[in-house]
Amino acid sequence: MSEIRRSVCALDCPDCCSLLVTLENGRATKLRGNPAHPVTRGFLCGKVAQYLEREYSxxxxxxxxxxxxxxxxxxxERISWDEAFDTIARRLKSVAQEFGSEAILPYSYAGTMGLLNGSGMDRRFFHRLGASRLDRTICSAAGGAGLTEALGLRYGTEPEQFRHSRLILAWGANILGTNVHLWPFVMEARRNGARLYTIDPYRNRTGAASDKxxxxxxxxxxxxxxxxxHVILGEGLHDADYVARHTEGIDALRERVRDWTPQRAAGLTGLQAEEIVSLAREYATTRPAAIRLNYGTQRSERGAMAVRTIALLPALTGSWKDVGGGLxxxxxQAFQLNRAGLERADLQQQALGRAAxxxxxxxxxxALTRMVGPPVKALVVYNSNPAAIAPNQNAVLEGxxxxxxxxxxxxxxxxxTADYADILLPVTTFLEHTDLYYAYGHYYLQLARPALPPPGEARSNVDIFRQLAARMGFDDPCFRDSEDDxxxxxxxxxxxxxxxxxxxxLDRCGSVRLRLPEPFLPFAEGGFGTDNGKCHFHAETLDYTPPVESRHGDTDLRRKYPLELISPKNDDSMNSTFGHRDAVDLQTAILHLNAADAAxxxxxxxxxxxxxxxxGSCVLMARVDDTVRAGVVAAPSVRWGKRSPGKRNVxxxxxxxxxxxxxxxxFYSCLVQVERIGD
Structure with a gap:
C-alpha cells in the first residue's frame, strides 16, 4: 500500500525544505521536494535527494x-537503555558532587534545525542540572553580531523577491552549493536581464556560473x-532622501571613508582599483540590487566587521525600499517564538542560584585541556561532531x-566523536520524530510529524533527555511535557x-508563512532595531585591520607559512553529516592550488x-586549477578524520x-605551508 507523508529537512541550511515522503508497505521509497512550498518548489539538493540511503544505511x-x-x-559492547540511563545519571551525579555541576558541559549545534530536538528538552535538562552553558558560536556568531550592529535586527530580503533584482551580489555565498533553492529566483532574474556577480576567494560553482x-x-x-x-559618497551616488530620513551619522561616515580609496583597497583585496570603482558605481545605480551575503565572509578574524560594513551598503543606496533590493x-530573528518558555533558563536558579x-x-x-574552576569532567555531545568540525583539532582530540x-x-x-564515547546512544533522524522548524533563509514556519518508525531502539533527543531528567530526580512539570506541549x-x-x-x-498546512505584509520590505520605511528606528552608521568604529594569519598580517608567520588556507563547504556534504559516504570522502580529500603556487x-x-x-598537519590530494588565486589554497570540508591519513582533517x-x-x-584565517609527499 502506498501513501505520501509530509516532512521537513532538518539539516543546517537556509532553505529548510518541505518534503514529501512516499511509503510502500511502511518503507520509504522516495523523497522529493514539496511542490506546494513557495521556496522548495518541488525539488531537493543532491545531498538530501539521497537521504534515504542514510536513513536505511x-x-x-x-x-x-x-x-x-x-x-x-x-x-x-551493546547495553540496554536502562543500563545506559542509569550509568549516565550515576556519573553525572558523581561529577556534580565532587567538582560541581559546572564541570559538566553539553556540546551541540545544528545537527538538527528542529527546535524541540535541537534546543528543547536538552536545554531544560542542562539548565536544571546547573551544567556549564555552551556559547554556540562556531558557525554564525560573528555574522549575527555584525548584522545586529548594522541593522539592529536579523531580518532580510525574502528569497522570492530575488526574481525582481537587476543586480545580485553573491558575497561569500555559494548559492548553487549551499542555498540551491534561491537559484531558480536568481535564474528568473537573469532571464529578465539581471547580472550576477560573486565576491569570493574561491571560485565555486556559483562563481563559475556568474557574469563576473x-x-x-x-x-x-x-x-x-x-x-x-568611498566611491558612492564621493560621486554622490547615495540615496540622499533615504539616508536623511532613515539613517544616522552620514557626515561621520563620509569622513571615515575619505581615505579608503579604491587604490588603497586594491592593495589589500587583490582586486584592481578600476574593478572596485566599477562595482561600486554599478551597485549604487542599479535598482533593484540585492546582496546575498553568506557566512563564509564572517569566518575570518575580522568577520563581524566585514558583515557589519557590507550590511550598511543597502541603507546608503536606499536599496531597502525596493522589491528585489536589500540584503x-x-x-x-523574524521567528519571534517563545524560546524562553521552551528552553527554561530560569531552571539554573534551582541548581546554582545564578546563571552557569x-x-x-x-x-x-x-576547555578540555586547560579549563579550571572547575575543569570539564563530563561532556555530553549531540547534534554535532566536534572531533571533526571543531578548530584546533589536536587539542580537541587530546581532551x-x-x-x-x-x-x-x-x-x-x-x-x-562517537569513537571517543564512554556511552554511545542511537538517535532518530528527522524523518522519525516530531519537530517544529524555523528557517534562516525564508519566512515559513513548519511542522513535521514522524514519517517513519525509528529503527532498532533509536530514540529522539527529546525522549532521551526526558528520561535522563527522571533518572536525575528532576520532578519539574516541564520534564513531563509532550512534543505538542x-x-x-x-x-x-x-x-x-x-x-x-x-x-x-501547522498540522493542517505543514508550513505557514509568518504574519508579514506582502511583499515584506523590512526597512523600506526605516524600522531598524535601534533606539530611534534608524540605521546607525557608527562610522567612528568602522575600520579594517588584516587578520594576523593573512598575507598582510604577521610577517614572520607569513614567511614560515606562505599560503592562506580556506575550507569552504563541500557542495555534496553538510559539514560532516555525510562523511560516511565514499563520494563525499573523496571530495573532501582535495586541496585546490593555483598553477603558479603548484609550479x-x-x-x-x-x-x-x-x-x-x-x-598540526593533514594529508590531502592536490588539484591544480583556477578556482583560487596565487597565495590561496582551498580544502572543501569537512572530512571525517577516521577516514583520513593520519586521522586528521583540515x-x-x-x-x-x-x-x-x-x-x-x-576557520578562514589560517596560514599554512604545503609540500609534496614523495613517491
Missing amino acids: PGRLLYPRRRAGPKGEGRF HFFINPGSDTALALAMM QLSVS RLVNMSELGG FRRDDLFTVVLEQFQND MIRTLLDSPHPFVRGITLEE GLGIRTSDQVRVSNGR NALTSERLTDAGGGAT
Missing part, C-alpha cells in the same frame, strides 16, 4: 553501547566595502582521550509575526601533499583565535 546506530576498549578505537567573479583575498571584505562607500544573511558559566564552543580544545573525562555521545552513525509553548508569543499561528494550523612547489594534480602549520590546522565580535571561529 547499515551503518545506522541501533542500540545503546558502552566503550569496550581505549578511547578513540571505537570498540563498544571577483577574486578577493581572504578576510579583506571590509576593505572592499569601505572603498565602495539577506539571515532572517531568523559560559564556555565558547569554538574553544573546545582549550577527548582523557581517561578522567566521561563522554556521552548521541548519534546516528559512528563518526569521529512544547510546540504550544513556542507558539505562545505576543509578537505580531507569529500571533495566531496554532498547532492545528613553485613541484606539485601536480593527484599528488599527495602535506598541509601543515604550527598546530581542522588540525585551524586555530582557536576568535572573531572580532561574537566570539566566532576563524
